[in-house]
Amino acid sequence: MENEVLKAIHERRSIRRFKPDQITDEELQTVLEAGTWAPTGHGTQASWIVAVQNKEQCDRLRQMNAKIMGTESDPFYGAPTIVLVVVPEDYQNNVKDGSLILGTMMLAAHSIGLASCWINREDAMFATEEGKQMLKEFGLPEGQLGIGALALGYASSHPHSVKPRKENFYRVIK
Numbered sequence: 001m002e003n004e005v006l007k008a009i010h011e012r013r014s015i016r017r018f019k020p021d022q023i024t025d026e027e028l029q030t031v032l033e034a035g036t037w038a039p040t041g042h043g044t045q046a047s048w049i050v051a052v053q054n055k056e057q058c059d060r061l062r063q064m065n066a067k068i069m070g071t072e073s074d075p076f077y078g079a080p081t082i083v084l085v086v087v088p089e090d091y092q093n094n095v096k097d098g099s100l101i102l103g104t105m106m107l108a109a110h111s112i113g114l115a116s117c118w119i120n121r122e123d124a125m126f127a128t129e130e131g132k133q134m135l136k137e138f139g140l141p142e143g144q145l146g147i148g149a150l151a152l153g154y155a156s157s158h159p160h161s162v163k164p165r166k167e168n169f170y171r172v173i174k
Helices: 004-011 025-036 055-069 094-111 129-137
Strands: 048-052 081-088 115-119 144-153
Touching: 004 094, 025 048, 025 081, 025 094, 048 055, 055 081, 055 129, 081 094, 094 115, 094 144
Parallel strands: none
Antiparallel strands: 048 081, 081 144, 115 144
16 A cells, blocks of 8 residues: 555655755744644643754754763754754653654654654753753743654755564564
């Protein structure tokens, strides 16, 4: 069976090399809007999506994430846009809902010709005092858990190969 959604699922790859050119406002809006349509437990829509394009704020996010990773390299691979997803710490579906939002935005980005890569460590980043302060600066309520982020932009290169799917990945029980 083939359709555009399945094609996007098969073709989307995590991109780790970005052009410095900023994405358009329309492209960003399209990706963010797609994230708002991701399923959430009981339709609560408890998550927050924050897109950062300000260079100083992006640099600050890069430094925070690199510090947690124990490196000085750019964990966001030079992407001009960083999209964060945070959810209330005490919400029982926080990781599940936030993960669905990130995955939905990655597929949306791919479908309009943008590249993305899921970035981890936002949970540790926003647990720090600096991270909590940053969320406050973004106008978010206290008590948020960072689920993940997307490095988002135009790809400067694409992977040359795709790992084959492992055998027996799924089971059908009838």
